[in-house]
Amino acid sequence: MDFELFLFLLTLVTGMLWGFDRWYARRRRPAGAPDPWWVEYGASFFGVFAAVFLLRSFLVEPFKIPSGSMIPTLLPGDFILVNKFAYGIRLPVVKTKVIDLGKPQRGDVVVFRYPVDPSLDYIKRVVGLPGDYVEYIDKRLRINGVTVPLERLPDYVMPDRRAYRIQWREQLGKHTHAIIWDESAPPYVSHRMDFPYRELCTYHRRGFSCSVPEGHYLVLGDNRDGSSDSRVWGFVPDENLVGKAFLIWFNFDDLSRIGGFE
Structure with missing residues (x-):
């Protein structure tokens, strides 16, 4: 698979997980409850993948x-x-x-x-x-x-x-x-x-x-x-x-x- 496409898909998937957590799941978790695995290993990487994708696609x-x-x-x-x-x-x-x-x-x-x-x-x-x-x-x-x-x-x-x-x-x-x-x-x-x-x-x-x-x-x-x-x-x-x-x-x-x- 083309690396740029692979990075785009990673950014898209982790972005969807981040958005779901930010606007829905987080509000329904009990106070002080740990983040579920899909947040820790998925949504939390959205910012990193997005930054790398944008830098690589448009700058250098x-x-x-x-x-x-x-x-x-x-x-x-x-x-x-x-x-x-x-x-x-x-x-x-x-x-x-x-x-x-x-x-x-x-x-x-x-x-x-x-x-x-x-x-x-x-x-x-x-x-x-x-x-x-x-x-x-x-x-x-x-x-x-x-x-x-x-x-x-x-x-x-x-x-x-x-x-x-x-x-x-x-x-x-x-x-x-x-x-x-x-x-x-x-x-x-x-x-x-x-x-x-x-x-x-x-x-x-x-x-x-x-x-x-x-x-x-x-x-x-x-x-x-x-x-x-x-x-x-x-x-x-x-x-x-x-x-x-x-x-x-x-x-x-x-x-x-x-x-x-x-």
Whole structure:
């Protein structure tokens, strides 16, 4: 079961128990009588569940990074916080946007429901906005005909310390961040799925190019040769957006990472 739905049901059930106790049962209990078990283990938790549900649904939500697709920005094991209202207020459970507060900007790191399986949450960096023409040729990114600036950085040592990767500083809009390449990996997309608006993309031996449709975004991982992203499964619809990642709040293996990354 979806955790948000599970939390909603817990809040609903405990809220009903709290209301029944507050407005009916409590008035009929003898003075000094102990609370029954359903109050002690049910209704008394309503405030806690309600606070967590509201905080998680409308303000911030924690996530754990499960893979290395966003190395070097985010590492497996990073616990991050996601701003849930950055791109609008959505009703919990049904995910319908009711108030539009903004749109993703080029370079934002976003959490979204995976278009192929919306029960899964993915995290990537926004590269293409609606209407953009994005090219990734020979591992160089071009947006609307302009090559994205790169500055060479020292080679990056992978977390398992078994390999090095070429590291660059990339600038997307106002965002400056590091990306890595695997020099041995080819520039082309070796595997890709059928996806909505697939006809807007062209694939060839040197890479790919796509026109981003309205209401959608093209996203890539910062680990450019170690990420399954829009190159493989297509665009992210606006309705799939969960929020904007903004803070690493914990990492059990490396406490120095607390407080990053934007």
